[in-house]
Amino acid sequence: MSDAVLSAQAVRKSYASGDATLEVLRGVDLEVQAGESVSIRGESGSGKSTLMNLLAGLDAPDSGTIAWGGSPDTGARRRAAYLGMIFQSFYLVPELDAYENVLLARRILGRVDADARLRARELVSAVGLSGRAHHLPAQLSGGERQRIAIARALMNRPGLVLADEPTGNLDERTGNAVVELLLGLCASAGTALVLVTHNAAHAAKARRSLLMTAGVLGPPA
Amino acid sequence: MPWYLHLAVRQLFPTGRRFPFFTLISTLGVALGVALLVIVMGVMGGFAYEIRHMIVDTEGEIQIVAHGLIGDAPAVMKRVLAVPGVAAATPYARDAVMIKFGDKSAFPALRGLDLASVESVTRLSQYLLVGSLDDLDDDSVILSDQLAASVGANVGDTIEVYSPLIINKLAADAVFLPRQVRVVGILHIGHNQLDSSTVYGTLRLTQDLYGLGSTVHGIDVRVTPGSNEDDVVARLNAVLPEGIRAFSWEDSFSDFLWVLNLERSMIFFLLLFIVIVAAFSVTSSLLISVVRKTREIGLLGALGGRPIQVAACFCAQGLFIGVLGTAVGLALGFSALAVRNHVVLWVARVTQREEVLRRFYQFSELPAHTSGATIALIVVLTIVISTLAGLLPAWRAARLRPVDALRNE
Known part of the structure; x- marks a missing residue:
């Protein structure tokens, strides 16, 4: 029996573009094992973000199947429990402080208890921001916001984290630190990671690297 | 949450x-x-x-009136007081009079009160600024404050009261002298119309001024606490003689x-x-x-x-x-x-x-x-x-x- 936390088979997706149809994904196959880190690189418009949306269950493929931990249920409720997501633009809720933003992932999943509060504090500390836990996102730098987003992604102890260009809005030094932190935290928690990035150096840090070219996913040349 | x-x-x-x-x-x-x-x-x-307060405090929650006069008031009172929900009842007579003090006159309404029962139905005492209901007798009146001010009368003054009966007497070539009464109290209810044009006297004084004999114009009723006024009205109307009807204060002022x-x-x-x-x-x-x-x-x-x-x-x-x-x-x-x-x-x-x-x-x-x-x-x-x-x-x-x-x- 496969130990895959994520399995995508023959996934196709196309969009209407005027009278024409734009085929963005042309039969993508991907399997990610528990605790494994996989990087996906590719040019802009190659279909990386579309693939991430499909893998996250935010959009449906035209054909093909996607399963999390062997189950085809990719609904909102399961997503909250099984998946952590990190975006290029951080997407923190501006009215909540750093700690509350981390805790938000658990609130959406259900009741917040003392254990959840403790875990949120530990994660804020693990990303090196314990001194800024009660700062609003507007009071944090880009790197600090992305660290909070990483902590939020790990809050519910997900089996898989999907990170879509998490360093896209950061300078190189900060980006390197964020990727190191993300890989380290996922590795220590045994959480699988799919990292979409333009940065070859960041991609090389993952256990397995893939290249997306014109909607087809494969090993780098 | x-x-x-x-x-x-x-x-x-x-x-x-x-x-x-x-x-x-x-x-x-x-x-x-x-x-x-x-x-x-x-x-x-x-x-x-x-x-509502003004009406209930001065006339009770229910008013019993006849098309004309209520002849045998004691018998009607007896029936009324036997009705469940009735706490007290008091007969009254009322009509317009002319009062004169010095060279000033006014045309208020005179309300004749049965001193034995009026305080069990109304709360007039609490509206008295000066004097007491106990001071009232058949030769005295209580004036509402604006009326007293308009004619310049005070407690202790004597005013003259003229009733429309004087016209009947004059028609019969009889001499009818105005009634001289003392002012024993000043009352303020808080309603301009009442405070500017009401005189309170005894039932006997009013009956004398109008030649009513022992008849009365109506009976005011207070209900027991917690009783529904409409239910009591219905019970009263079931026992009252023909031509006499009970109305709640809401019925009386329904329009x-x-x-x-x-x-x-x-x-x-x-x-x-x-x-x-x-x-x-x-x-x-x-x-x-x-x-x-x-x-x-x-x-x-x-x-x-x-x-x-x-x-x-x-x-x-x-x-x-x-x-x-x-x-x-x-x-x-x-x-x-x-x-x-x-x-x-x-x-x-x-x-x-x-x-x-x-x-x-x-x-x-x-x-x-x-x-x-x-x-x-x-x-x-x-x-x-x-x-x-x-x-x-x-x-x-x-x-x-x-x-x-x-x-x-």
Whole structure:
């Protein structure tokens, strides 16, 4: 029996573009094992973000199947429990402080208890921001916001984290630190990671690297 | 607390920030509508409440009258007092008279009281400014204060009372001298009409002035506490002789009360539009918020929030603004009611219209009475309207697909 936390088979997706149809994904196959880190690189418009949306269950493929931990249920409720997501633009809720933003992932999943509060504090500390836990996102730098987003992604102890260009809005030094932190935290928690990035150096840090070219996913040349 | 309610509270009252402008304006809009409703409904309710008090305190809750006169008053009284729910009853006679003091005269109504039973039905004693009902006898009267002032009479003075019976006597070439009576009390009820034109005397004095013999014009009834007035009226009418009927004070003033209620309903309906307009401003602000927070809404979906929960987050903001606005509005409204007389008297004094105010509105003070049912209606309607104001933004937010919302850069 496969130990895959994520399995995508023959996934196709196309969009209407005027009278024409734009085929963005042309039969993508991907399997990610528990605790494994996989990087996906590719040019802009190659279909990386579309693939991430499909893998996250935010959009449906035209054909093909996607399963999390062997189950085809990719609904909102399961997503909250099984998946952590990190975006290029951080997407923190501006009215909540750093700690509350981390805790938000658990609130959406259900009741917040003392254990959840403790875990949120530990994660804020693990990303090196314990001194800024009660700062609003507007009071944090880009790197600090992305660290909070990483902590939020790990809050519910997900089996898989999907990170879509998490360093896209950061300078190189900060980006390197964020990727190191993300890989380290996922590795220590045994959480699988799919990292979409333009940065070859960041991609090389993952256990397995893939290249997306014109909607087809494969090993780098 | 569910996450969508927690987030709704945080969006209205963000951590570490002062009261946000949007929350402040939206809450104030709702609060002003509620405050106006409370003030206007309170004052209008006050008129009805004061009128009820005035009638009940001076005439009891039920009035028994005949087409003409009630002949055998003691027998009718006996039947009335035997009816369950009747606590006390007192006969009375009343009609117009002319009074004269020095060179000043007036044409008030004289109400003849049965001193043995009047205090068990009415609360006239508590309206006496000077004197006592105990001082009243067949050669004395109590004047309402404005009437006493208009003729210049005080306690201890003797006034002349003329009744229409004098015309009958003159027609028969008989001499009928006016009745000389002492003023033994001054009374202030608080209603301009009563305070300017009422004389209280004994039943015997009134019967003598009108040649009524032992007959009376009517019987005032007080019901036992907790009794339903309409039920007691029905029981009384079942035992009263033909030609004599009982009416509750509401029956007696049904046209007036209907007009008053119609006025209240119309004004309530019109003032409710202030709350509705405030709700539109809540809708508009929340719609802007949905557009501004499109990516956050997408994020909530990506984190596992369901569309109905995202909708609830925005709907709840309307609800919270409604609750907060209602609370502030109630506080403002009741505070304004508490100082209403100071404000009205100040305005009247500045514009030198104190007398006009008293003459026009009948009451010496601006009355206010707020019923629990009216407040409950205001609270429920305001909160429902405010919550509905959040529905359109909520629907808009719920329709956003996370994948589209997150793409919205």
